Amino acid sequence: MYRKKQVVAMLLAGGQGSRLGALTDQRAKPAVTYGGKYRIIDFPLSNCIHSGIDTVGVLTQYQPLELNTYIGTGSPWDLDSMSGGAFVLPPYVKGKSGKWYSGTANAIYQNMYFVEQFDPEILIVLSGDHIYKMNYNWLVQAHIEKKADATIAVIPVPIEEASRFGIMNTDKKMRVREFEEKPEKPKNNLASMGIYAFNWAKIKTYLTEDANDPASDNDFGKNIIPAMLAKGEKLYAYEFTGYWKDVGTIRSLWEANMELLRDFPPLNLYDDPWRIFSRNPNEPPHYVDSGAVIRNSIISEGCYIYGNVINSILSSGVTVERNAVVRDSIIMSETRVGEGSEVHMSIVDEEADVGKRAKIGECLDVNKKITVVGKRAVIRNGAVVSAGKQVDCGATVLKEGAASPAEAKRRKKDGDADGKARSAVKKPQTEKGPSRASRGAAKG
């Protein structure tokens, strides 16, 4: 039996992040790399341990392999403690009723017994999709002081953008009177951050009622919060004013990374008492060759730089060969950029191999499309990946620019991610079409 805890955190990490395209084909959104080193989930996990919350249930569902491997015993975040720790909680079979998590509230509902073990007073629900530093104690304190039944962290957004968010309409004492999901005419500018504190005893009954309602979407924002409001429970908003970024799209992920390149980034990662922990690769420091030029960039360990890196972020173990140019791009770990190749305005995922004299993306102004190269993709010598295109995980791009069959299939199937980016992709294929070689490579 575990010791009683005042606060237990449940971290929703099952998000697919479908708008991140190839980047989340083989991993859940919280496992996406950020800042040349971190994964998105490092932020809520580090926040937890720094806030003194040592019991965190991590709810996984979509593509959990990379995430589970990453979290492991939780030791990188000091969450391998005896009385609590990090617990990875995938959906599981329970007699006849085993099923997938059908929504955020349902994920917590299905793990009620897990939370119950710690007999907490307060349950905080976090999302593994955002980049921010926050002391959850402040949220908990506000919750206790106001004797609230639920406290929702909110962030002020510009009123003209408010219709993109879930908006909390509050009174002067910050009590929530109404919740509107993406309102056409917003009455307020306080957007829900998807971070909640609940009285455990109270939320249990709501979760159970919600689970028994077949019409419900089992979602905190859509169902639980409105239900609590309808019953006149005391819901308060807690206003957070720090840096908070949703990196749900390719563009926002790219932008959030680029913000780190400013002289004084809005997110301070050098904050010693609030260090962001992560699982560190075992790599030597990076090497910069005599012929290398590095301008305004972030470079991680294990990199070998012989070419040019400008306004870019390189994760560990990246090699940039002689005369190659990496500009305004994010290169994830263990990727090679071959001699004389150019990478502009792109996100290149892990273990990709860019051959010699290849060209990825175009050197255009910042408002143009961002190119994405998936994990373990191979860009052959002299190949061109035009701006805004998306190369699938493991796909091969040949010199003619012919796409692999897997990619062609994907284009037909979905056209969601990064609206603009997709338009370029929908161009008809060249006459030549994919060769036999590319077909084989794509499968392998």
Added chain:
Amino acid sequence: MIREAFGMIYAGEQIINLRELVELRAVGALPIGGRYRVIDFPLSNMVNTGIRNVAVITNRNYNSLMDHLGSGKSWDLSRKSDGLFILTPYANRDNPGISLGLIDALKGSMDYIRRAKQEYCILSGSYIIYNRVFDDMMRFHVENGADLTILYDRPSSENYDGERYNDVRLNMDNTGVVTNIEIHPGLSALDRISMDTYIIRKDILIYLVEESVAKGEHHFVEDLIRGNIGRLKVMGFEHTGYVGRMHSVAAYYKVNMDFLDTKLQKALFRGRNRIFTKVKDEVPAKYIGESRVRNSIVANGCIIEGEVENSILFRGVYVGKGANVRNSILLPGTEVNDNAELQYVVIDKNVSVRNRSRLIGNAEFPVVIRKGAMV
């Protein structure tokens, strides 16, 4: 995997030619290669061999060493059975506390040695860096029926910068048996240099140490090995590949600069056998504005706004605007403020170099700045 061996690393060497660098730390705790500490090498070599029972014998100045080693988790040595043991000096009936040499230290560690379940001991110094596993050496030792096997290398004269006053050189017959050793020989015709790494059976080690203690001896090489050549079967086993010895500031400087050769650096750090170290959660390095970096190694946590050439920058180094760092080694937390100039300087941890300061040494005699200084 040789699970029948336990490892012992003697971290009590006193190497006065390392000057200020070892005033506050043991040689093993000396930062090297932009990220590592010297003891990471012998420790990782043992772990990569499959050894799961390792003792580090400390003598003096072991504070930073203990801090680095912690529970041994970074080397996978935090275990239920065996794992990492740190044997600090303490006074008891058999042991005066501070040891004069390795014999005293081994005598003081007798409890650990007797309790070790493994049959063989791999004994190593803490000042020497190389990357290898010991399987072949162990096979050689057992197949030849050796009592003691000494690891050595034969550096070509151009690669060897004449630290021979600190060498132990081996004379061997054509069967590989060591017939004579020369200690700190000055000029020597012998080219096999001991790497201060030995394989010996546990019971023989215990016997020899007890015997040496009874004779009032202190030193492992000078007394124990030299006294037993001819009596025991002492053999040499050759290591090929890079070897660095921390004999002096000049040697420390040279070894660090050797890592600028990426071929060598990759072979040492990115091959199959990795060198493990304690990791801190640092932000990746950041290059700002007109920074210009050439032929250098840069660790995480660095912020560079100035010029850096042929240098090693450890964790969290700051190089300000207009600052110029050449041929230098900057240990963790060094701050080089705007327009300062450094050439051939080894700067210890947490030093602050003020605006427009100039420090210039040379490769044979680099300037060493003490830990925590303001210059």
